[in-house]
Amino acid sequence: xxxxxxxxxxxxxxxxxxxxxxxxxxxxxxxxxxxxxxxxxxxxxxxxxxxxxxxxxxxxxxxxxxxxxxxxxxxxxxxxxxxxxxxxxxxxxxxxxxxxxxxxxxxxxxxxxxxxxxxxxxxxxxxxxxxxxxxxxxxxxxxxxxxxxxxxxxxxxxxxxxxxxxxxxx
Amino acid sequence: xxxxxxxxxxxxxxxxxxxxxxxxxxxxxxxxxxxxxxxxxxxxxxxxxxxxxxxxxxxxxxxxxxxxxxxxxxxxxxxxxxxxxxxxxxxxxxxxxxxxxxxx
Amino acid sequence: xxxxxxxxxxxxxxxxxxxxxxxxxxxxxxxxxxxxxxxxxxxxxxxxxxxxxxxxxxxxxxxxxxxxxxxxxxxxxxxxxxxxxxxxxxxxxxxxxxxxxxxxxxxxxxxxxxxxxxxxxxxxxxxxxxxxxxxxxxxxxxxxxxxxxxxxxxxxxxxxxxxxxxxxxxxxxxxxxxxxxxxxxxxxxxxxxxxxxxxxxxxxxxxxxxxxxxxxxxxxxxxxxxxxxxxxxxxxxxxxxxxxxxxxxxxxxxxxxxxxxxxxxxxxxxxxxxxxxxxxxxxxxxxxxxxxxxxxxxxxxxxxxxxxxxxxxxxxxxxxxxxxxxxxxxxxxxxxxxxxxxxxxxxxxxxxxxxxxxxxxxxxxxxxxxxxxxxxxxxxxxxxxxxxxxxxxxxxxxxxxxxxxxxxxxxxxxxxxxxxxxxxxxxxxxxxxxxxxxxxxxxxxxxxxxxxxxxxxxxxxxxxxxxxxxxxxxxxxxxxxxxxxxxxxxxxxxxxxxxxxxxxxxxxxxxxxxxxxxxxxxxxxxxxxxxxxxxxxxxxxxxxxxxxxxxxxxxxxxxxxxxxxxxxxxxxxxxxxxxxxxxxxxxxxxxxxxxxxxxxxxxxxxxxxxxxxxxxxxxxxxxxxxxxxxxxxxxxxxxxxx
Numbered sequence: 001x002x003x004x005x006x007x008x009x010x011x012x013x014x015x016x017x018x019x020x021x022x023x024x025x026x027x028x029x030x031x032x033x034x035x036x037x038x039x040x041x042x043x044x045x046x047x048x049x050x051x052x053x054x055x056x057x058x059x060x061x062x063x064x065x066x067x068x069x070x071x072x073x074x075x076x077x078x079x080x081x082x083x084x085x086x087x088x089x090x091x092x093x094x095x096x097x098x099x100x101x102x103x104x105x106x107x108x109x110x111x112x113x114x115x116x117x118x119x120x121x122x123x124x125x126x127x128x129x130x131x132x133x134x135x136x137x138x139x140x141x142x143x144x145x146x147x148x149x150x151x152x153x154x155x156x157x158x159x160x161x162x163x164x165x166x167x168x169x170x
Numbered sequence: 171x172x173x174x175x176x177x178x179x180x181x182x183x184x185x186x187x188x189x190x191x192x193x194x195x196x197x198x199x200x201x202x203x204x205x206x207x208x209x210x211x212x213x214x215x216x217x218x219x220x221x222x223x224x225x226x227x228x229x230x231x232x233x234x235x236x237x238x239x240x241x242x243x244x245x246x247x248x249x250x251x252x253x254x255x256x257x258x259x260x261x262x263x264x265x266x267x268x269x270x271x272x273x274x
Numbered sequence: 275x276x277x278x279x280x281x282x283x284x285x286x287x288x289x290x291x292x293x294x295x296x297x298x299x300x301x302x303x304x305x306x307x308x309x310x311x312x313x314x315x316x317x318x319x320x321x322x323x324x325x326x327x328x329x330x331x332x333x334x335x336x337x338x339x340x341x342x343x344x345x346x347x348x349x350x351x352x353x354x355x356x357x358x359x360x361x362x363x364x365x366x367x368x369x370x371x372x373x374x375x376x377x378x379x380x381x382x383x384x385x386x387x388x389x390x391x392x393x394x395x396x397x398x399x400x401x402x403x404x405x406x407x408x409x410x411x412x413x414x415x416x417x418x419x420x421x422x423x424x425x426x427x428x429x430x431x432x433x434x435x436x437x438x439x440x441x442x443x444x445x446x447x448x449x450x451x452x453x454x455x456x457x458x459x460x461x462x463x464x465x466x467x468x469x470x471x472x473x474x475x476x477x478x479x480x481x482x483x484x485x486x487x488x489x490x491x492x493x494x495x496x497x498x499x500x501x502x503x504x505x506x507x508x509x510x511x512x513x514x515x516x517x518x519x520x521x522x523x524x525x526x527x528x529x530x531x532x533x534x535x536x537x538x539x540x541x542x543x544x545x546x547x548x549x550x551x552x553x554x555x556x557x558x559x560x561x562x563x564x565x566x567x568x569x570x571x572x573x574x575x576x577x578x579x580x581x582x583x584x585x586x587x588x589x590x591x592x593x594x595x596x597x598x599x600x601x602x603x604x605x606x607x608x609x610x611x612x613x614x615x616x617x618x619x620x621x622x623x624x625x626x627x628x629x630x631x632x633x634x635x636x637x638x639x640x641x642x643x644x645x646x647x648x649x650x651x652x653x654x655x656x657x658x659x660x661x662x663x664x665x666x667x668x669x670x671x672x673x674x675x676x677x678x679x680x681x682x683x684x685x686x687x688x689x690x691x692x693x694x695x696x697x698x699x700x701x702x703x704x705x706x707x708x709x710x711x712x713x714x715x716x717x718x719x720x721x722x723x724x725x726x727x728x729x730x731x732x733x734x735x736x737x738x739x740x741x742x743x744x745x746x747x748x749x750x751x752x753x754x755x756x757x758x759x760x761x762x763x764x765x766x767x768x769x770x771x772x773x774x775x776x777x778x779x780x781x782x783x784x785x786x787x788x789x790x791x792x793x794x795x796x797x798x799x800x801x802x803x804x805x806x807x808x809x810x811x812x813x814x815x816x817x818x819x820x821x822x823x824x825x826x827x828x829x830x831x832x833x834x835x836x837x838x839x840x841x842x843x844x845x846x847x848x849x850x851x852x853x854x855x856x857x858x859x860x861x862x863x864x865x866x867x868x869x870x871x872x873x874x875x876x877x878x879x880x881x882x883x884x885x886x887x888x889x890x891x892x893x894x895x896x897x898x899x900x901x902x903x904x905x906x907x908x909x910x911x912x913x914x915x916x
Contacts, residue, residue: 004172012182019186019209023193028202035205038186042212045182048172049223054236058215061240066208066247073251074201077258087196094900095195099188102907106184109914110177117176117224125230133230134237142234149241156245160252166259195899270893 008048015041026083028074036067053130179220187213200254200264204247211243277328278343278363284321284371285361285414287314288407296400304395308386311399315382315406319375326368330779338784340364340480342416357477360416365780366560366632370413373639374550376767378406380760381545384647387756388541388654398438398539405431409550413557417477418467421558425463425522428551429456435546436538448534455531459521466514473507479561487564494568508565512572516559516579523555524606525613526583530842532606536598536659540650543598548605548646549639556612556635563628563782567621577617577707581714584610586839588721592728593825593836596659597649600729601642604685607718608638614715615700618707625782626789627707630699633776637692640771641684644764648678651753651761652733661732668734671752675734677765682730684768686723686803689796692772702795716802723806731814 018038025031043058087095137143190209197203215236222232258264291314295307302310333339345360382402389395408427415421430453437449467477474482474493485493486508498506517528524532535547546552559566559576566573584607591603612631619627651674656664668675684691687698697719704712752758778786813820825832834840890897 002173005174008172008174008178012178015182016185016189019189022209023189023197023202023206028199031202031205035208038209039212042216045179045216046219049179049219051219051223051233054215054219054233057237057240061244062208062212065244069247069251070201070205073254076255077201077264084197084199084202087198091896092196095192098195098900098903098907099192102191102903103184103188105907105910105914107181110180110184115176115221115225125233129230130233133234140230145234145238149238153241153245156249160248163249164252164255191903195896195903198896266895269895273893274888274891 004048008045011041011044011048014038015045026086028078028082028084029071032067032070032074035070036063039063039067050124053125053127176220176224179224180217183213183216183220185213186210186216198265198267200257200266201251203266204250204254208243208247211239215239278325278341280321281325281343281361281363281371281414284318284325284375285407285410287318288403288410290314292400292403292407295396295403299394299396299400302396304389304392304399305386307396307399308382308389311403312379312382312386314403315375315379318406318410319372319379322368322371322375325363326372329363329368330365338365338779340784342480345416354475355471357419358417359420361414362416362479363414365784366557367413369632369636369780370557371410373636374406374409374413377545377549377639377643378402378409380643380647380764381541384544384650384757384760385539385541387754388539388650390754394438398435401431401434401438402542402545405435405546405551409554412554415479417479418470418482419477421561422460422464422467425518425554426460428546428554429453429460429522432456432535432546432551435542436535438538438542442537444534445537448531448537452531452535455528456521459528460518462514463518463521466511466516466518469507469511470515473511483562483564487568505571506569509569509571512562512566512569513575515562516555516572516576519555519558520579521555522558523552523609523613524583525555525579525610526586527841529583529587529606530845533599533602533838536596536602540598540646540653543602544643544646544650547602548642552605552609553612553635553639556609556616556631559613559616560628560632563616563619564621566616567619573617575617577614577711580610580613580615580617581711581718582610583607584614584718585714585721586610588718588725589835590838591725592721593832595661597653597661597664597729597733598646598659600661600725601645601649604645604722604726605642607722608634608642608685611697611700611715611718612638614711615703618704618711619782620707622783622785623787624706625787626699627703628782629777629780629787629789630696630703632780634693634696634700636774636776637684637696637768637771640764640767641681641691641693644677644681644761644768645685647757647761647764648674648681651757654753654757661729664733665736666734671734673752673758674761677761678730678734680765680768682726684772685726686807687719687799688723688803688807689800690769690772692768692770694796694800695772696776698796698799699789701799702792705795716799719799720802720806723803724810727807727810728814731810735815736817 015038018034018041021034022031022038025034039058039062043055043062046052046055046058133140134142134146187210190206190213193206193209194203197206218232218236218239222229226232254264257269261269263269291311295302295310299307329341330338341363343361343363345358347356348359350356382399385398385402389398392398405428408424408431412421412424412428415424433449433453436452437445439445470482471477473496474485476482476485485491488494494508496507498508519525521528532547532552536543538547566576587603587606587610591600591607594600594603612634615627615631615634617627619625619629619631651671652664652667653659655667655671658664680691684693687694689695701712701715701719704715753761777789781787813824837843
């Protein structure tokens with residue numbers, strides 16, 4: 001086992017542990033922080049899989065953006081220190097069963113398919129390639145989805161402002 | 171760099187997805203539901219990147235899909251939080267079980 | 275063939291006029307609508323005459339072909355069965371184009387004066403254009419189905435125009451009656467079309483005629499072989515198609531709507547119920563004449579129905595007192611002439627009856643339109659339809675009187691007016707084929723002369739009437755110029771159209787027909803007509819006791835005739851006893867219990883079902899979520915299994 005592989009298992013277990021904590025803690029702010037840790041570890045996983053760019057994007061967007069947004073909305077809607085109510089037994093049973101069987105089903109599907117993969121295949125992706133791919137309109141070019149997504153972001157921004165805008169009471 | 175079997179990475183991805191799903195089912199607070207959704211989206215991203223790296227090295231499709239997913243997740247979070255704030259203004263709560271006016 | 279493509283405008287112009295005057299009837303004044311309609315019909319008439327000139331001129335030395343100027347597939351059901359829309363030019367359609375556009379033009383022009391000052395004139399002119407469009411479409415149809423479409427369209431426009439004075443209950447009743455009776459006949463027509471399309475394998479006239487007149491073709495063998503009730507399918511289809519034609523042409527016993535249809539404005543009666551629409555039945559039989567000729571039974575039926583209708587209507591016409599009803603029965607009688615002319619005709623060299631029938635159609639359109647327009651001028655002046663309110667009008671309206679006399683002479687068959695020539699040919703053809711029909715025709719000719727001159731004398735001579743009426747008639751004498759001009763033009767047509775060499779143009783096989791003039795037969799016919807005129811002069815030139823005495827002497831027979839042989843009463847009785855008494859209660863029960871019950875049952879079941887599942891729509895997001903997730907898992911498992 002190489003050091004890199006050891007780090008992978010470490011990071012993976014951190015992702016899962018913090019994920020479980022995120023959804024199980026009864027204190028909202030802790031939940032947000034656990035989510036933050038989990039997402040940082042996902043970024044580390046991307047880094048381990050030779051995707052430095054995506055790792056950077058993950059940190060910037062999730063950690064710098066979404067988590068902060070969630071924390072702010074928590075401040076707006078929640079009183080500090082208030083514990084979340086426990087979910088009902090029936091519902092947790094039902095959800096647990098569904099999730100467990102879903103997991104078993106999907107994973108057995110995966111094992112049945114047993115993808116042929118070379119563990120040591122390695123090809124570094126350079127920023128130049130990503131830039132060309134993203135703004136290329138020929139074969140394997142992604143400029144159209146890129147533009148569509150940029151419009152979507154603009155629309156989401158305007159929409160979020162419009163929805164959250166405080167209307168005067170009549 | 172790493173040389174673990176692809177199934178190990180996919181195990182992490184699947185497990186994270188169903189952890190998110192479980193949270194989505196059980197949590198009643200809308201913001202924690204949103205956080206559970208973020209977990210599921212991240213699981214999908216891991217999935218894409220793993221397949222891209224192991225099965226189609228040298229290509230960029232998985233990467234681009236992940237980038238678009240992250241972008242859409244950001245948009246989704248922004249709009250969702252705007253909606254949640256609006257709901258809070260109206261109902262004075264963000265507990266999804268208490269917001270059931272839209273029924274027969 | 276491309277040379278005739280301009281004839282599409284003969285259809286488009288009236289349609290455009292209908293849309294413009296119909297949609298803008300509130301915006302544009304009635305006079306303007308009339309001018310638009312008259313102009314467009316005038317252009318159509320010029321185009322039709324030009325078409326006729328070039329068509330008959332170009333093929334003058336040979337056989338007149340049937341040209342399909344347009345033929346576009348409209349509905350394609352299968353490879354072999356499709357419905358086309360097209361325009362065909364052959365001798366009878368060209369002739370009908372000229373007749374319809376000319377008379378329609380005259381009537382449009384006349385209506386400007388006749389309807390002067392009516393607020394709904396725009397609507398009237400749009401209906402008139404709709405009728406012209408439909409009638410023109412009917413005569414140029416290339417197939418039975420297209421003809422049926424336009425056939426119903428003329429029925430609708432006739433309905434609208436009869437009911438034009440919709441505030442008069444009698445007009446409303448008359449329009450309903452006309453529509454229902456012709457619709458009932460058209461049911462037979464439709465069934466006939468379907469049978470003919472089935473046995474002929476096509477709806478196209480040329481295909482049907484070429485297949486069903488060739489005794490070796492498989493279609494002919496199927497059509498004449500298989501049968502229903504011992505009568506071959508071909509005969510059934512022809513009889514049913516003739517039923518449609520008889521309904522439209524007011525043949526006995528489907529004639530009851532035509533006299534009542536006189537409730538419409540008089541120019542409408544001139545156009546629709548005298549010159550054009552009512553001859554559609556004759557046109558239909560003429561169009562399918564080669565097929566009718568293959569089935570002697572059907573042809574005999576046409577002859578007998580025509581002859582009996584001619585006689586029947588002439589007898590009734592002698593007793594009526596409403597000026598327009600007399601003309602209506604006269605129309606029915608003359609159409610009977612055309613019908614039996616076709617019925618006694620042969621093909622090719624023996625096609626004198628066919629040619630005479632078409633000739634009579636042409637001349638009748640002219641002089642009967644003139645009669646109606648003249649009657650309209652009189653009604654316009656006297657403001658009454660009853661002959662008892664008229665009399666001695668020859669001094670007040672000399673020109674109208676002269677034109678009316680001219681038309682009466684023509685319809686009575688006095689040479690040299692047009693009616694003489696056409697009637698003469700029909701009677702000659704009848705004598706060659708069937709002496710009984712000839713006798714009926716001859717007697718009817720005498721009756722025609724009698725009742726037409728009775729009408730003429732009662733209107734224009736007969737000095738008795740309105741001197742004792744409280745309000746004297748207005749000073750104004752002749753009708754306005756817009757009404758006089760069409761009448762004078764039609765009078766001119768009545769004078770000259772008899773000398774038209776019709777036998778060179780419109781014949782059963784497209785080849786010119788040699789006709790010989792039989793001086794002896796003409797002498798008999800003229801003698802009979804003159805007798806009728808003389809009798810009328812004795813009775814009606816001056817007021818006298820004779821008419822009443824004869825009526826009293828005839829007693830019950832006169833009453834029967836006066837009440838139109840009680841045909842209307844019989845229909846009413848059948849309708850009341852059978853339909854309202856027997857069929858309606860059953861239909862009512864079925865409708866209320868079975869049809870409504872089925873609907874209510876469905877509604878109740880849906881209501882109960884919805885009530886039971888509505889609790890699922892709880893508003894709880896988590897409930898929806900679990901179901902959604904479980905469902906997607908099931909789909910996944912199914913995909914995995916399959």
